[in-house]
Amino acid sequence: MGVTIKDIAKRAGVSVTTVSRALNGYKDIRPETRDRILRIAEEMNYRPNAVARSLVMKQSRTIGLIISGLTRSRAGHDLTFNIICGVNDRATEAEYDLVLSTTDPSRQEQVPYMELCRRRQLDGVILMGVRTDDPYLKEVLEASVPCVLIDVPLVGEKCSHVTLDNERGARLAVQHLIAEGHRQIGMINGHAQAFVSLERLNGYRNALKEAGIEYRPERVFFGDFEESSGQEGVRHLLSRFPETTAVFCASDTMAIGAIRELKAMGKRVPEDVSVMGFDDIELASFVTPLLSTVHQPFYEFGTRAVDLLIRLLKGELGTADVVEPHLAIRESTAPRCP
Amino acid sequence: MGVTIKDIAKRAGVSVTTVSRALNGYKDIRPETRDRILRIAEEMNYRPNAVARSLVMKQSRTIGLIISGLTRSRAGHDLTFNIICGVNDRATEAEYDLVLSTTDPSRQEQVPYMELCRRRQLDGVILMGVRTDDPYLKEVLEASVPCVLIDVPLVGEKCSHVTLDNERGARLAVQHLIAEGHRQIGMINGHAQAFVSLERLNGYRNALKEAGIEYRPERVFFGDFEESSGQEGVRHLLSRFPETTAVFCASDTMAIGAIRELKAMGKRVPEDVSVMGFDDIELASFVTPLLSTVHQPFYEFGTRAVDLLIRLLKGELGTADVVEPHLAIRESTAPRCP
DNA sequence: TTGTAAGCGTTATCAA
DNA sequence: TTGATAACGCTTACAA
Numbered sequence: 001m002g003v004t005i006k007d008i009a010k011r012a013g014v015s016v017t018t019v020s021r022a023l024n025g026y027k028d029i030r031p032e033t034r035d036r037i038l039r040i041a042e043e044m045n046y047r048p049n050a051v052a053r054s055l056v057m058k059q060s061r062t063i064g065l066i067i068s069g070l071t072r073s074r075a076g077h078d079l080t081f082n083i084i085c086g087v088n089d090r091a092t093e094a095e096y097d098l099v100l101s102t103t104d105p106s107r108q109e110q111v112p113y114m115e116l117c118r119r120r121q122l123d124g125v126i127l128m129g130v131r132t133d134d135p136y137l138k139e140v141l142e143a144s145v146p147c148v149l150i151d152v153p154l155v156g157e158k159c160s161h162v163t164l165d166n167e168r169g170a171r172l173a174v175q176h177l178i179a180e181g182h183r184q185i186g187m188i189n190g191h192a193q194a195f196v197s198l199e200r201l202n203g204y205r206n207a208l209k210e211a212g213i214e215y216r217p218e219r220v221f222f223g224d225f226e227e228s229s230g231q232e233g234v235r236h237l238l239s240r241f242p243e244t245t246a247v248f249c250a251s252d253t254m255a256i257g258a259i260r261e262l263k264a265m266g267k268r269v270p271e272d273v274s275v276m277g278f279d280d281i282e283l284a285s286f287v288t289p290l291l292s293t294v295h296q297p298f299y300e301f302g303t304r305a306v307d308l309l310i311r312l313l314k315g316e317l318g319t320a321d322v323v324e325p326h327l328a329i330r331e332s333t334a335p336r337c338p
Numbered sequence: 339m340g341v342t343i344k345d346i347a348k349r350a351g352v353s354v355t356t357v358s359r360a361l362n363g364y365k366d367i368r369p370e371t372r373d374r375i376l377r378i379a380e381e382m383n384y385r386p387n388a389v390a391r392s393l394v395m396k397q398s399r400t401i402g403l404i405i406s407g408l409t410r411s412r413a414g415h416d417l418t419f420n421i422i423c424g425v426n427d428r429a430t431e432a433e434y435d436l437v438l439s440t441t442d443p444s445r446q447e448q449v450p451y452m453e454l455c456r457r458r459q460l461d462g463v464i465l466m467g468v469r470t471d472d473p474y475l476k477e478v479l480e481a482s483v484p485c486v487l488i489d490v491p492l493v494g495e496k497c498s499h500v501t502l503d504n505e506r507g508a509r510l511a512v513q514h515l516i517a518e519g520h521r522q523i524g525m526i527n528g529h530a531q532a533f534v535s536l537e538r539l540n541g542y543r544n545a546l547k548e549a550g551i552e553y554r555p556e557r558v559f560f561g562d563f564e565e566s567s568g569q570e571g572v573r574h575l576l577s578r579f580p581e582t583t584a585v586f587c588a589s590d591t592m593a594i595g596a597i598r599e600l601k602a603m604g605k606r607v608p609e610d611v612s613v614m615g616f617d618d619i620e621l622a623s624f625v626t627p628l629l630s631t632v633h634q635p636f637y638e639f640g641t642r643a644v645d646l647l648i649r650l651l652k653g654e655l656g657t658a659d660v661v662e663p664h665l666a667i668r669e670s671t672a673p674r675c676p
Numbered sequence: 677t678t679g680t681a682a683g684c685g686t687t688a689t690c691a692a
Numbered sequence: 693t694t695g696a697t698a699a700c701g702c703t704t705a706c707a708a
Contacts, residue, residue: 002456004701015679020703030677050457051392052701056684060389062437071423077620081419085409088440097458099400100436102426118340119388120435256624282415286594288626342685353695358687368693390685393700679708684701692695 003046012040023048050097060121062097063309066113068129068136070102075225075253076129078281079298083150086302087126094310096123103136113139124309126150131193146312148305152195155318160308162301162321166196169294169325170203173276174248176292176327178211181336182246182274185213187220188233188258190250197222200250200278223254230257238265245273245336252277252284252293259287259332270334280328289331297323341384350378361386388435398459400435401647404451406467406474408440413563413591414467416619417636421488424640425464432648434461443472451477462647464488469531484650486643490533493656498646500639500659504534507632507663508541511614512586514630514665516549519674520584520612523551525558526571526596528588535560538588538616561592568595569602576603583611583674590615590622590631597625597670608672618666627669635661 005019012019014033021029022037054060065087067080084100091098101116113136117125128150130136140147141156149161177185187204190197201220208215221236223229230249234257238244249255255277259269267273269289277284277293284291304321312318343357350357352371359367360375392398403425405418422438429436439454451474455463466488468474478485479494487499515523525542528535543553559574561567568587572595576582587593593615597607605611607627615622615631622629642659650656 002701006701016702017680017704018678021678024703028677033677047453047456049393049459049701051389051398051459052684053703054389054684055387055393055686055701056703058684065438071427077416077419081415081422084419084422084438088438089409092440098438100403100422100426100438102430115385118385121387121389283621283624286621286625340685344685354686355688355695355697356693359694362687366693371693387685390700391687393685393702394687396700677708680706682705683703687699689698690696692693 002049003041003044004049005046008037008041008044008046011044012037054121058121059123060097061095062099062120062122063091063306064099064101064116064120064122064125066101066103066116066125066127068102068127068131068134069104070129073225075227075251078283079279079296080128082298083128083302083305086299086304087306088302090303090306094306096306114143114145117143117145124148124313126305126309127152132195132198133193146309148309148312150301150305153199153320155320157318158312160312160318160320162304162308162323163196164294164296164325165322166199166325167203167206169278169296170200170248170250171207172203172325172327173278173294174204174207175210176329177246177248177274177276177333178207178213180246180274180333183211183213183336184241184244185219185246185248186233186237186241186244188230188237188247188249188254189220189222190225190254192222194225197250204248223250225251225253227253227257227260230254230259231261232257234258234261234265238262246276246333247273248276248278250278252279252281252291255291255293255332256283256287259289270332271337274333274336276333284328284330292327292329292331292333294325295328296325340387341379341382342387343384346375346379346382346384349382350375392459396459397461398435399433400437400458400460401429401644402437402439402454402458402460402463404439404441404454404463404465406440406465406469406472407442408467410442411563413565413589416621417617417634418466420636421466421640421643424637424642425644426640428641428644432644434644441474443469452481452483455481455483462486462651464643464647465490469529470533470536471531484647486646486650488639488643491537491658493658495656496650498650498656498658500642500646500661501534502632502634502663503660504537504663505541505544507616507634508538508586508588509545510541510663510665511616511632512542512545513548514667515584515586515612515614515671516545516551518584518612518671521549521551521674522579522581523557523584523586524571524575524579524582526568526575526585526587526592527558527560528563528592530560532563535588542586561588563589563591565591565595565598568592568597569599570595572596572599572603576600584614584671585611586614586616588616590617590619590629593629593631593670594621594625597627608670609675612671612674614671622666622668630665630667630669630671632663633666634663 221233280295559571618633
């Protein structure tokens, strides 16, 4: 089937060593010999066997993209997809192959992190979707395989991460609401097992504090990033605090749910209640009203993750890459009506 | 670093052959020996090296998902993502690893199809996004590596495909429009290099023919599946045929563009003009008005593609898997106003 | 500048 | 039931 360097060696009347040297661009080889070998390889339509090479080189030029809970959440589609694209594009540029792998906490106990890496001789791993209580987490830090986490603020010798400055993003969002005159501001957060939820909550608290508004924990509803929990959150929040004029949501998907529920309750958005999202998914620019939100450059998260990983692969120490958030103000927020 | 069967052999006082046999569940081995080896492997935290195994077995238990033009089109996000999820889930179930790879026609001339397969010893490939004029196409049919195409109606000895019955889907869509009283029906098609465009055009023609409505080629605008070409299509169609009361679009994304443009022209949807989409992407259920469209089960395309591939891998002959379309009628279509 | 030979971790063939 | 040994396709000391 496949042409091997042995075949080329035979045809060129040299040893496999020489062929290997020619193919890999070593210079301790006579130019004519090299050219002849290259020509023959071309003629025979030779393709190197990456598997054999991996075996001897002990590295595969392959990186793993491990996504925890891929299909389970509908909320993360746009987000996940764009990260995948970013990772893929940058990995391709850098001539790394990409193996896609998904898990969920239940599966991880049988198939530990390292198994995935070792089995495929992955040079490095990009890991996303892990929760604070995820069993992978401790493995990652101890592991010998370089790893880049997305949205998990961990740094180790062989471990970097990329994430938005979530505290700042949330703070900007709530500051905006406050600047528009709102003071009765509720929050619909993600679940407490996501690092970003905690950070966004801090941003919310800090913005209130700065403005001299009392923080009340009962004003924060913990959902799960999905649309239905946005609806739930609104019901919960508005039944307890009917005076609420603005809601800050930790995801666009929940913001969409919130708006849906507000409409169902006969409230107008943004006239009666302003709603601020987080993520800036594609949908945010299509729903009615258009969503005001905190923009996250997901595609760039992907490319940056690969860059971080490549640096780790070169032996550099782990580091954090925190990207600056910025607001995308559209139609779902407005000055408080007097 | 890694524990190998050699290490186990040494510790167990047997040969590597015996270890291999024990690990692979052969029965020509004394149970006690086997159990002892298994226990030792467990103790030493042994993980098989898939790379070494691939080299000797000449198969990798890996399938390639090759996507042509992944990032270029914004239109295909939801579609592509769901197919990826389906492929991934099913592949994982069947214990195949997945390598993700993207190309575009320009890159293909340097990196031919077979190179990808051979380099990674892929057992099989799932290929999507290819156009009628794609250089990969002839390679695929000649290649020795089993391949499943998505939305490309090709069958070969080692080549299957999965696709919607696009002709039928389009026909149902246009029949619905006709049943609602429309007779002045334009079509905004995808580009002519997509197989599905041709099939959907046939569906449109056939539905008209059945109803005794004259087919006029000028009523068909060829776009590129993207939103902007939906807008363009509407401008084009309505300037020539102001009497148009319904537009059938070959993608939801174009339908959204079409609606946007109609609104900009001061037309109401669906009161003045009905708009029918195709795909049933997530967005279709969020835009205003909600999109009437032809549903495509993308996730299932992914799982079915893997199933087809596995059958090919078992030596079965290539086959077609054509899935039945069904309509999702929402708000963007309505009976023609008298 | 080139070749010999060992080795990467595994499976497979053949004898014992 | 077990063990040498070769093989998979490649890289790399080391020697010539």
